[in-house]
Amino acid sequence: MSSSHMKRLTMPRSWPLPRKSSIWIQKPNPCGHSLDHCMPLGVILRDILGVAQNRREAKKIVHSKLVKVDGNMETDTGRGVGLMDVLTVGEENYRCVLDTNGKLRYRSISAKEASTKLCRVIGKNTLKGGKTQVHLHDGRNILFEESTDYKTGDSLVIALPSQEVKSHHKFEDGSMAYLTGGNHIGEVATVRSIDIKRSSKANEVQFDDFGTISDYVFVIVKESDIPSEGEL
Secondary structure (H helix, E strand, O other): OOOOEEEHHHOOOOOOOOOOOOOEEEOOOOOOOOHHHEEEHHHHHHHHOOOOOOHHHHHHHHHOOOEEEOOEEOOOOOOEEEOOOEEEEOOEEEEEEEOOOOOEEEEEEOOOHHHEEEEEEEEEEEOOOOOEEEEEOOOOEEEEOOOOOOOOOOEEEEEOOOOOEEEEEOOOOOOEEEEOOOOOOOOEEEOOEEEOOOOOOOOEEEOOOOEEEHHHEEEEOOHHHOOOOOOO
16 A cells, blocks of 8 residues: 655655655645646645644644635545646635746635636547547546547636636647746747657657747646746
8 A cells, every 4th residue: 555655855856845854744645646746735735825833733724624626625635736726725716836946836816717727638539429538637537529629738728616618729839838847847938839750759849949848838828827926
């Protein structure tokens, strides 16, 4: 059985926490996000937002039904809250982003911004009966009755918590992109060209002054989709 804790010395570099303050730290429960792109809810409440002094207080806050993730009530302190997720604590709303140092940040957003979420399409398949299942970066799958023109790398704006798709933004030349890996992590840039590789190599994307692989490109609608420092 896998442990629910890990040593602080081995925690992901994206977690903005001191490594030597104690030996152990809680691990997020398995979820749609990679370990590098999420943190457990209890740790966020205690060490990032500072609304709890210790793990016991974090549990109390969560069990008092004051906390929502992506618009749904959350009662598990081990729940991973990751990239682009919306965290609501009481009346306050936060969105998880990566800063330019590659650290996870939970930045304040308005109630209006908290009602939608940008998700990156990472794949899709056709099911029996002609239905299409679209796989998103946060682990959710959305089922459509018929075929869609959503492609890997595109982004969908979904309503929370209904999951209704509000808009679709294509991964193409001229798209605005938020970079989630590589040397330019946390930056926003405009896609100039996409180089599709007909091999096992990753597709490459060119920007004005640099290039990266397509896996690191998250299409956004406008720069304000990534909340800036009100730094938490």
